Amino acid sequence: MPVTLGTLSNLVTLDLSSNLLEGSVQEIHFVKLLKLKELRLSSTNLFLTVNSRWVPPFQLEYVLLSSFGIGPKFPEWLKNQSSVKVLAMSKAGISDSVPSWFWNWSLHLEFFDLSNNVLTGDVSNIFLNSSVINLSSNFFNGTLPSVSANVEMLNVANNSISGTVSPLLCGKTNATNKLSVLDVSNNVLSGDLGQCWVHWQALVHLNLGSNSFSGEIPHSIGYLSQLESLWLNDNSLSEYIPSTLQNCSTMKFIDMGNNQLSDTIPTWMWEMQYLIVLRLRSNNFSGSITQNMCQLSSLIVLDLANNSLSGSIPNCLDKMKTMAGEDDFFANPLSYSYGSDFSYNNYKESLELVPKGDELEYRDNLILVRMIDLSSNKLSGAIPPEISKLSALRFLNLSRNLLSGEVPKDMGKMKLLESLDLSLNYISGEIPQSLSDLSFLSFLNLSYNNLSGRIPTSTQLQSFETLSYTGNPELCGPPITNNCTSKEGISENASVKHADENFLGTSEFYIGTGVGFAVGFWGICSVIFFNRTWRHAYFDFIDHLKDVIYVTVVLKVRRLLAVYLSAANKRDITR
Template sequence: MGNLRHLDLSNAAFCGLIPQQLGNLSGLHYLDLGGNSYLYVDNLRWMSGLSSIQYLSLNSINLYKEVDWLQIMSKLSSLSELYLSSCGLDSLNPSLRFVNFTSLRVLDLSQNLFYHEIPNWFLNLSMSLLKLYLSENSLIGNIPPSIFNLQKLEYLEVQLNSLSGKFPESLGQLKHLSYLNLEGNSLGGPIPLSVGNLSEMQNLNLARNKLNGTIPKTLGLLSNLVSLSISLNFFTGGLEEVHFAKLWKLKELEMSHTLLFFNVNSNWVPPFQLERVDMSSCKIGPKFPPWLQTQRSLQFLVMPMSGITGNAPSWFWNWSSNINTIDLSENQIKGDVPDILLNSVVLNLRSNHFKGRLPRLSTNVEVLNIANNSFSGPISTFLCKKLNRKNDLKVLDASNNLFSGELSNCWRYWQSLIHLNLGSNSLSGKIPYSMGFLVKLKSLRLQNNSISGDFSLSLKKCLDLGLIDIGDNHLSGTIPLWIREMTHLIILRLRSNGFKGNIPLKICQLSSLRVLDLANNSLSGPIPNCLKNISAMAVPEPNTQDAYFDSLEYNFGYGSYIANLMLVPKGNQLEYEENLKFVRIIDLSSNNLSGSIPVEISFLFELRFLNLSQNHLMGSIPEKIGGMKELESIDLSRNRISGEIPPSLSNLTFLNYLDLSYNNLSGRIPSSTQLQSFEALNYIGNPQLCGEPLPKICTINEEAHNRTSMGKTEDNSQNSSFSMGMGVGFAVSFWTVCGGLFFNKTWRHAYFKFLNDIKDWLYVTTILKVNWILEKLRSNHLN
């Protein structure tokens, strides 16, 4: 194929060694092998035959074995574009002073393993290079002057490295630069005034660094700027009208998590029409920025935690009806939401002071988060309103409000719901049968209300549920056996209700379960010994563990909605959200459970929190509990557990909460840094327990008993054999002696004569000793 000029084998799922015969294609101008991540090379010497190559892409191919890749490729004199992203390269050969890439215009070395500084040989590319990609390489040190000598450079990506030092003053030399991304480094100092020389700049991303000082006014000279991101830095001061003087083309402005604020006139009309603005955690308040009203192209308005107080301006709701995403959460905005038709796809008003009843929804609305406000009235008014029946709502979070009345029977109109949270209101009545229409539902939270009745049979139809939280209500009856059919269930929280009866064995079939919270009910009977079958608590998660939590998250434009959960892992109530994926908890506390702690619970090697307190459990603590290496918290207090504390408990290096108080435990507390670090209160109420940190010192008998018990624990099988042998030996010896005395008359007479002689000897010896003592006392008295 000597006349071949163009060969594209990208993303073709090839594997194995790249054949060196490709080097015979001397007429090849274009070669793309990228995206075949199972291809590799032993060396690249064969590439010297590609004398006419202009475009070369080896993205995602393993080049780790070839240490001379740079010298080999720099000899390809016609090479114009070189793509080596994600190739496992670990060196840019910083010691080299000269690299002969005379024609190179595009160089992509992103996502490799360069744990060193940017080399100075880039200086040799100053006459040709237009685009340079060095992102995600763990590069360190300062940005060298050689980068800023690339006079023709138009595109520079160096984000997500570990570059430090001050932001270089010489930035303004790159007058042709239109795209600069330095996000995610550790660059410090202020933005230099020379930024105003970058007249071709269209996209400037300096987010997630350590930049400080005020924003230079020369920034307002970048008349071609379309996107500006300066979020997550230490900038201070105000942004004045001059900062935006010539930013006519600006479409995206991201300045979140800084101390910047707008210092403009109330009647200021910006020269730009933004499409996206993110001012999270900035000092925007106390009033709504009036200039926002002039923005007619806005699609994303994100201003949470911005210090906005008072009533929303009268123009806001009509103006915002065409905005795709609105996030005003965690401010102090007051007032009613007027009875208008909400039209935004995502509307997040969480944690404000809104009140009144909920308005109407258009079919565009997918996410409505109004949690932590003061909305009131019957929830049925909103759910059953005819104008709301045609909706495409995926997420409804109305938790922590003042809604009242019964849960309506109108759920057949809300069949698009994926996440529903009506927790912490004043809702009453039973779970309605129409909730069975919510077949797409993945998380259901009705916690902390006054809902009564049984665990509704209608929920049996919601087979995609990954989270059920109906805790802190007045529900009764038993936990249904059909719960086993919810095979996607990750979290089951039924605490603080009136459930009774046994914990059903069917619950052990929920292999994906990570949170089992049945605390504070009236459950009785034993703890199921099949809990070890819940594999999510027993075996390590695969690399795709986050996939299990897709059922707890809903992604949209600028972020995602994540279901949260209140748990009591260490005696205190905590809220879990993104970190919920790491929780493994069993809480069966405050019930009427009896029997012993099943030894099978020791096989839950991934369990982090175990609470069995305030029950009627007996028996001993499982000896192999120390094998549950991930345990952070154990609460077995206020039961009737006896025996010694297993020595293996001292192996739990992550344990930071332990409560064994008010049981019948005995013996010495095993010695370890971990167990002695807890207070005496964690062991109080066990009268036979001794050793630090308790004030009771172990006696010699307790020490010996403890050593014996330690020996038993350390080699149980050996002691079992020893005990068995001792028992057999005792039986043999007993019947050898007693049998001989029973059947042999001569032995029997001799044995009893021996006992008689011993008795006479003891009698005479005792009398003589007593007489000697009396004589001694008489003699002392006379003296």
């Protein structure tokens, strides 16, 4: 950063963000910047090196220093900045406790983001007033802070905050709260979820996931008529899903996975037309999956794994338009923006999924996910052929059920499929040839079924390990070691059926060999006959080859005769 920038006395905005600039930013860079109001150095390789007692010559309104080297100490110079509206210091390398003066100082801020640092401190007795507050991914402890009615977003996820959620919710019930986003996920909160939700009518996104909450899901959450996202995953919630939640008719995201919920999945849940993600995995749900499920035309993730669901898979899956690639899903937002003044102020949805056996977090790329996971249930019957019409589906897991019948013949039309798991069922018949067309397939598990016949030949299917096919004793062909010749019959019908798979055992092989020889022989002869240059070269080569053979044979014969005569002379001498 040029030192001469510090001489621009009329400079109001200094924006060097999102560059490859590197090196130290020192006090000399700001000496004459008396009128500076906006300092934007985010996403650079620059780092601030100033004295702890430095008093800047300016009064900033916008301080945007995310992904910029500020730490390891918390910047004390901020204390002298009395006009700041926006403070962004995410990923700033700060490893320190937040000074006590900061919380009172922050009351006049409209927006502040201290996320993704190593900040410590007890937030139990602090009061927050900013419209947007992001303290996520730090090491704050204590109980949840108090907030004013002005707060629109509070994100304290990924900390060590304990206690219950009730003091935050039930503390002030008279004011009209503006809170739209509340994310307290990945903390150590416990107890029940309280009954004060009716006072937070502006909530659009509520994330209480990955804590130790217990008890029932409160009926009062159903009064949040504007709610679009509800994340209750990875807690110890029990009983059933309250019917009042059907009042949240604009819901897009529901994640109640990894709890102890029971009873059947409510029928009204299949009628939530805006639903994008439904994740109820690892609970105790029973009953069947009704045909009404196919009304969820906007669904991109359906995860009902690890329950006790029975019955058959609905045969109307082709009506799920987004998974079939018929809908423009990009019209549905996965983020929420707040405050008309700050275009960078948004909250993005994230989701943890198990697409290929490993749990992964999807955030920026969640919009691309198309997934159905019905594994580890008691589903029976055949896999409906309509599933082959879900051409946009990327991950399909139907393993650990009681499914029978054959693999749908047209499953190869699911061109974007990356992961397919049908293991541990009772599926029979042959592996469809169409599966060899799945060029994006990187995970395949067909093990422990009753599949038979030759594994279709393709670069894709032969690239998987034998574990993908094990437990099917009637399967044969690469990559497994079972020899297809002994498995396949020698009847005429079998030969015709597998003509393309067992080519060496049919008459077509011998016909092809004869035709190939004739074409090759007469092709070479024609070239030699009609091309004079090639003809001369060919006969020169033959003459040269004849001479080489003749000389080689003569030399070999002479050498052998010499050895023979030498041996004969030795025998005569010994006699």
